Amino acid sequence: MDVTLGLLPGIPGAGDGGGGVPPGGSILTKSKNKENNHNMSIEDSSPYPVDDNDDYDDGGDLKLGLGLSIGGGLKTKEESFRILTSQDSPILKPSCSSSSSSSSSSSSSIVGTKRTAIHSVSPPNATSVVGWPPIRKAHRVSILANRNKSELEEFSSRPKTKNITNGHHLTVKVNMDGTLIGRKVDLYAHTSYETLAQTLENMFYGRWSSTEAIGSSRLLDGTSEFVLTYEDKDGDWMLVGDVPWQMFLSSVKRLRIHRNPKMQH
Amino acid sequence: MVYSLPEEVLEHVFSFITSDKDRNVVSVVCKSWYEIERWCRRKVFIGNCYAVSPAIMIRRFPEVRSVELKGKPHFADFNLVPEGWGGYACSWIDEMSRSYPWLEEIRLKRMVITDESLELISTSFKNFRVLVLSSCEGFSTDGLSAIAANCRNLRELDLQESEVMDLSGHWLSHFPDTFTSLESLNMSCLGSEVSFSALERLVAMSPNLKTLRLNRAVPLGKLSTLLQQAPQLVELGTGAYSSGIRSDVYSALSKAFLGCKELKGLSGFWDVDPSYLPAFFSVCSRLTTLNLSYATIRSPDITKVINLCPNLQRLLVLDHIEDSGLNALALSCKNLQELRVFPSDMYVADANVTLTEQGLVSVTQGCPKLQSVLYFCHQMSNSALITIAKNRPNLTCFRLCIIEPRTPDYLTHEPLDIGFGAIVKHCKNLSRLSLSGLLTDRVFEYIGTHAKKLDMLSIAFAGDSDLGLHHVLSGCESLKKLEIRDCPFGDTALLANVAKLATMRSLWMSSCAVSIGACKILSRKMPMLNVEVIDENGTLNPKLDNCLVEKLYVYRTVAGPRSDMPGYIWTMDRDSANKI
Numbered sequence: 001m002d003v004t005l006g007l008l009p010g011i012p013g014a015g016d017g018g019g020g021v022p023p024g025g026s027i028l029t030k031s032k033n034k035e036n037n038h039n040m041s042i043e044d045s046s047p048y049p050v051d052d053n054d055d056y057d058d059g060g061d062l063k064l065g066l067g068l069s070i071g072g073g074l075k076t077k078e079e080s081f082r083i084l085t086s087q088d089s090p091i092l093k094p095s096c097s098s099s100s101s102s103s104s105s106s107s108s109s110i111v112g113t114k115r116t117a118i119h120s121v122s123p124p125n126a127t128s129v130v131g132w133p134p135i136r137k138a139h140r141v142s143i144l145a146n147r148n149k150s151e152l153e154e155f156s157s158r159p160k161t162k163n164i165t166n167g168h169h170l171t172v173k174v175n176m177d178g179t180l181i182g183r184k185v186d187l188y189a190h191t192s193y194e195t196l197a198q199t200l201e202n203m204f205y206g207r208w209s210s211t212e213a214i215g216s217s218r219l220l221d222g223t224s225e226f227v228l229t230y231e232d233k234d235g236d237w238m239l240v241g242d243v244p245w246q247m248f249l250s251s252v253k254r255l256r257i258h259r260n261p262k263m264q265h
Numbered sequence: 266m267v268y269s270l271p272e273e274v275l276e277h278v279f280s281f282i283t284s285d286k287d288r289n290v291v292s293v294v295c296k297s298w299y300e301i302e303r304w305c306r307r308k309v310f311i312g313n314c315y316a317v318s319p320a321i322m323i324r325r326f327p328e329v330r331s332v333e334l335k336g337k338p339h340f341a342d343f344n345l346v347p348e349g350w351g352g353y354a355c356s357w358i359d360e361m362s363r364s365y366p367w368l369e370e371i372r373l374k375r376m377v378i379t380d381e382s383l384e385l386i387s388t389s390f391k392n393f394r395v396l397v398l399s400s401c402e403g404f405s406t407d408g409l410s411a412i413a414a415n416c417r418n419l420r421e422l423d424l425q426e427s428e429v430m431d432l433s434g435h436w437l438s439h440f441p442d443t444f445t446s447l448e449s450l451n452m453s454c455l456g457s458e459v460s461f462s463a464l465e466r467l468v469a470m471s472p473n474l475k476t477l478r479l480n481r482a483v484p485l486g487k488l489s490t491l492l493q494q495a496p497q498l499v500e501l502g503t504g505a506y507s508s509g510i511r512s513d514v515y516s517a518l519s520k521a522f523l524g525c526k527e528l529k530g531l532s533g534f535w536d537v538d539p540s541y542l543p544a545f546f547s548v549c550s551r552l553t554t555l556n557l558s559y560a561t562i563r564s565p566d567i568t569k570v571i572n573l574c575p576n577l578q579r580l581l582v583l584d585h586i587e588d589s590g591l592n593a594l595a596l597s598c599k600n601l602q603e604l605r606v607f608p609s610d611m612y613v614a615d616a617n618v619t620l621t622e623q624g625l626v627s628v629t630q631g632c633p634k635l636q637s638v639l640y641f642c643h644q645m646s647n648s649a650l651i652t653i654a655k656n657r658p659n660l661t662c663f664r665l666c667i668i669e670p671r672t673p674d675y676l677t678h679e680p681l682d683i684g685f686g687a688i689v690k691h692c693k694n695l696s697r698l699s700l701s702g703l704l705t706d707r708v709f710e711y712i713g714t715h716a717k718k719l720d721m722l723s724i725a726f727a728g729d730s731d732l733g734l735h736h737v738l739s740g741c742e743s744l745k746k747l748e749i750r751d752c753p754f755g756d757t758a759l760l761a762n763v764a765k766l767a768t769m770r771s772l773w774m775s776s777c778a779v780s781i782g783a784c785k786i787l788s789r790k791m792p793m794l795n796v797e798v799i800d801e802n803g804t805l806n807p808k809l810d811n812c813l814v815e816k817l818y819v820y821r822t823v824a825g826p827r828s829d830m831p832g833y834i835w836t837m838d839r840d841s842a843n844k845i
Contacts, residue, residue, distance in 0.1 A: 131343030131750070132725070133641065133668050134699075136400075138426050138454070139607055142535070142559050147610065178644070178675060180619055 170249060176204055176226075176257040187249055193241050197228065204257065227258045269297070276305045285310050304328060311335070312770050314352060314376065315795065318824040319360035330369045331395070332361065336376035338773050338818055339723075340748055342400065345775055345816070347801045349831040354378040354401075362389035370395035377401065383408030387415035394446075395421040405430035406455075413439035420473075421449040431456050437463035442470070449476035453502050453533065458482040468494045475527075478502030481535045486514045492521035500530040506560070507538030518544040532556035532581075539566045549573035553600075556581040558607050568593045578634075581605040584620040584641065591624030595631025603637040604628055608668060622649040629656040637662040644675040645702055650684025654691040663688055664699035670726035670751075673703040680704050686711030689719070696743075699723040709733035713740020721746040734758035738765045748773040756783035763790050771820040775799075779817050781835075782810025787819070788837035795822050798835040807840055 135143070169189075175182040183203050190196045228240040232251045240248070240255070270278075279302055282288055292302040308331040311317060322329075336352025338345075354376045361368055368390045378401055386393065393416045398404075406429060412422065413436055437459050440447075447467065452459065459480070465487075468474060474495050479488070483504030492498070508514045518541065522528075528548045537560040552574045557567065564587040571577070571590065577598040584606055586594075594601065606624075609615060622645045629635060635657055645667050654660075674681055681702040689695060689712050696718055700708065704727035712719070713736035720743055728734070734754035737747065739762060747769065755778035766772060766787075781798065785807075788796040798805065799816035806812050826838050 129670070131340065131345045132670065133608065133611060133666055134343045134723075134725075135607065135611065135641075136342050136426065137344075139558065140611070143609060143611055146561050180621070 170252075172252060173254040174200060174203070174257065175255070177259040179204070185255070187252065192245055193248075196240075200228070200255075200257065225259055228255065229258055230255050272297075272301055275301050279305055283308070307331060309333070313820050313822075314354075314357065315824065315827050316770070316820060316822045319357045321823065323360060323364045327364070328367075329365055330367060331372075332357075332365075332368065332370070333372040333374075334376060335374040338748065338771065339375075339746070340750070340773055340775070341375055345750065347799065347831075347833065350799075350834075351827065351829050351831070352376040353829055355382055358382040358385055362386070366390065367392055369393060370397075372397040372399070373401050374399040375401065377403040378408075380404050380408035380411070384411040384415075387411045390416075392418055394418055397421065397423040397425070398427045399423070399425045400427060402428040406432045406434070406436040410436040410439040413437065414441065417441075417444065418446050419444075420446055421476075422447075423449060423451040424454050425451055426454050429455055434459040435463065437467055440467055445470055445472065447471040448473045449500075450474070451476065451478040451502070453478040453480050455480040455482070461487055465490060465494065471495070472497070474498065476500040479504040479533060481505050481533075484508065485518065485541065486511070489514070489517040489521035492518075492525060496521075496524040497527055498525055499527050500554070501525075501528060501532070502556075503531070503533030503535075505536045506534045506541055507536045508541070510540075515541060515544055519547070523547045526551075528552070530554035530556075530579075534560040537562050539563075542566060542570065546570075546573055550575065552577055554579040558583055558605065561585060561609065564590045572597050574598060576600055579603045581607070583607050583609045584618050585609055586624070587619045588621055588624035588627070589619070591620075592627045595627040599632060600634055601628070601632040602634050603662075604632075604635065605639040606641060607639075608641040612668065622646060625649070626652050626656070629653045629660075634659075636660060639664045639666075639699075641666045641668060643668055644672065645681060645684070646674045646676045647679065647681055647684035647687075648674075648676065650681065651687040654684075654687035658691045658693065660688070660692040661694050662697040663692065663695060664697065664723070665701055666699065667701040670701070671703045672701075680708070682708040682711065686715070689715040694718050696720040697722075700727055701725060703727075705729050706733040706736070709736040713737055716741055718743050720744065722748075724749045724752055726751045728752045728754060731755055731758035735761055738762035745770045747771075749775070749777060751776040753778050755779050759783055760786060760790075763787060766819055767791060767793055767821050769821065771818065773816070773818050775816040777817075779814050780810060781805060781807050781812045781814055784814060784817065784835075785810070785837060785840075793821055793823070794819055795826055796836060797830070799833060800835055801833050803833070805835060807835060 170187040171184050172187060173182050174185050185196070185199060185203070187196070190199065229237050230240050230248070231253045232238055233253065237256070243251075275298070279288075279291060282291060285308070288302060288306060292299045303325050304327065306326045307329060309322060309326055309329050310333045311322070312335050314334045314336050322332075334354070334357060336354075337350060340346060341350070352375055354373055355378070358371075358378070359382075361371075362385050366389070369392050371386065371393075372395070376398075378398065383404055386396070388411075396412060396416075396419070401424075404427075409422075409424075409429070410433075412419065434457060440463075444467075448471075450467075459482070461483070464479075464483070468477065468491050475498060477491070477495065477498055478500070479491075479502055481504050483491075485504065485506055485508040488503055492501075522545045525548055529551055531545065531548070531552060531554070534557055539562050542562070549570065550573065553576055555570070555574060555577060556579075557570075558581040560567075561583065563585055567582065567586045568590045571580075571593050575597055577594075578600050579602060580594065580598070582590075582605070586606065591606075594604075606620070609618060620642055622642060625638070625640050625642070626649050629638075629652075636659060638660065639662075642665075645665065673679055674684070682705055685698075685700060685704070685708050689698070693715075695716060698712070698716065698719060698721070700723065706729045709728060709732070712722070716722075719741050722737065722741065722744060724747075731754055733752070734749070735758040737744070738758060744765075745768075750773075752774075754774065759779060760783055784796050784798055787794065797818045798814045799818065801815060805814065826836055830836070830839075
């Protein structure tokens with residue numbers, strides 16, 4: 001059973017002040033917790049020397065009768081890791097009404113007209129969570145200025161986009177949650193989302209599971225822990241797969257594989 | 266027999282007691298001590314300007330020389346407090362101008378102050394010396410001109426991070442030719458250029474100038490001129506730190522820094538060109554404070570600087586420092602007391618920046634005097650937190666921000682409850698804590714049990730139920746400031762702990778699960794609290810008791826409900842008034 005945090009939609013006065021969080025996005029569910037692995041020794045998994053990790057086991061005196069119902073249904077390791085795109089389970093789609101992902105008008109992404117990557121909290125670069133991360137204005141301004149500056153520099157030094165493209169290659173960065181070293185992939189070497197997903201799975205294979213190979217890419221079905229998103233020309237993060245492949249190529253700047261905590265079975 | 270010391274003697278003794286807390290304790294010993302103390306109190310600190318009124322302050326302390334006021338809630342720094350909320354300095358300045366002719370110092374934080382008030386300050390207090398406006402707004406350079414022109418004995422003008430309407434860079438020229446008392450000037454927040462000749466003139470006629478923080482617009486080429494005029498500087502904030510490829514600028518700068526034998530603190534460093542960094546290497550061995558949080562230089566350059574600063578006590582830096590830089594810090598800077606690491610990108614981890622929890626662990630291991638940490642990162646683990654807690658039980662301030670909300674331990678995928686639990690258990694003097702990552706009610710159980718000296722707690726996207734909030738309110742004996750956002754805390758915990766709220770300065774709760782009904786009950790039960798509900802969207806229906814509130818700000822006060830509330834704030838009084 002998932003534990004619902006935060007606010008339920010439809011209750012007046014219950015939103016982030018002026019935050020513009022979409023109705024579908026304000027149900028916040030907790031990611032699955034490996035409750036039954038709680039007593040797992042920390043020393044096994046961490047490089048840091050720890051002697052007493054049993055301070056916080058379920059000693060009787062500290063309990064105040066709280067039944068922590070952390071979400072059950074653990075994701076097991078046999079679960080195949082697949083990249084999700086927009087064609088996947090409808091659970092991932094926003095509950096707001098029909099959207100045409102190709103109709104991206106203004107750069108102030110209005111959620112109703114764009115299908116953005118679903119995440120239990122706002123996707124990167126989104127501004128729907130007001131005041132997070134907690135950075136004071138002076139630093140915030142500085143970060144944005146530096147980002148614009150570096151993009152400007154890259155833009156002026158390369159004729160088209162940030163990506164290396166000379167007509168034969170369109171090489172974009174690929175980053176994955178939990179992985180610090182990214183990869184690069186040449187999108188022109190692929191003809192469809194299928195092959196791209198397959199390549200990405202191969203690239204990041206070692207980081208997803210310690211079990212056997214997954215087999216052919218199953219972008220279109222199944223539920224995976226991972227979601228493939230891309231940053232488009234406007235700087236918005238979008239779910240991969242909505243638009244025709246060629247259109248995708250013309251607007252993609254970089255890719256990101258998100259760990260999707262909102263797993264449903 | 267009762268011996269009592271004459272008043273003059275007691276007064277003399279009290280003059281050695283400067284801390285507010287001690288003064289407060291002295292004043293409640295007995296009636297005569299209360300009387301003597303109140304006549305000789307010279308400094309007043311008011312942490313919430315709405316907790317008391319100017320009249321009350323002036324009535325009790327008639328001979329004050331220094332006043333410090335704070336206005337808006339802390340979360341205003343992150344845009345959570347709407348425009349027009351309040352924090353107006355006007356009534357304070359007006360009444361003080363009438364009653365404190367000998368006032369020397371005014372320090373305001375997160376308040377709104379107008380040019381008229383600044384002008385009033387400049388003409389009302391003949392011996393005015395110190396004006397600090399920290400994160401304030403509502404004034405322009407015209408107000409600064411008045412201060413410059415009229416405050417003959419001004420020693421300190423500090424505009425730290427305030428929003429100033431920049432009407433003209435000529436306000437500096439308003440300092441008269443006879444003005445020689447300036448010791449500290451911080452104008453780093455100003456957006457546009459100031460008149461450089463006025464600045465140069467000011468620096469030249471201020472032999473006691475110890476602190477000078479320039480704004481970004483002051484070009485690097487001019488910095489050496491200023492430094493040559495003021496080699497006695499102790500704290501310097503540079504402007505933009507690049508100038509194309511100019512060897513003459515470089516050598517002048519390098520020579521100027523060589524002459525600054527007293528320099529202990531450096532800041533500024535916007536737009537850094539790494540090739541200019543060595544210009545200040547000659548001062549590094551004396552540096553105790555270094556603020557590189559606007560400098561996008563990379564880890565190798567940062568590391569080079571750090572290795573030259575063995576006396577560093579305070580470092581502010583971007584995550585470009587990476588783990589490697591933090592390892593160097595742990596090795597070189599054994600006197601480090603405070604570390605703040607800010608993110609260089611707000612949401613996405615830059616694949617080129619390798620800053621993880623390991624850097625923080627290294628620093629806590631290598632720096633025995635480390636007390637205060639502010640750390641933005643993308644991943645954390647319980648084992649790292651436990652190690653940090655054991656390495657550094659002398660931590661007094663621990664603020665961790667894992668940028669993605671509800672991020673679990675990246676190794677075990679568990680909540681970070683036991684990690685933060687270790688922090689509060691081992692760091693017995695912890696007075697400030699900010700939580701982040703995936704957290705259940707359990708972490709609040711640990712906090713309530715162990716964090717007995719905790720003064721301020723910041724919570725976001727954490728907890729499962731009211732029990733979490735209850736643990737904090739019932740367990741944290743020293744808690745004065747609690748700010749919460751996006752947590753499932755609601756009526757039950759709040760109403761079970763109403764008495765606690767009267768022992769605290771303030772409580773902020775936004776995007777939680779508090780209902781208007783509970784706010785009504787709280788208001789009725791606790792008349793010494795102001796219960797202010799912020800309803801910016803206008804969607805609040807006060808008649809429906811189970812309607813949730815957007816934002817709630819509760820604070821104790823002896824001044825009653827405030828009279829300057831904007832329309833979007835609901836209170837019980839307003840509600841009753843409307844019904845009449």
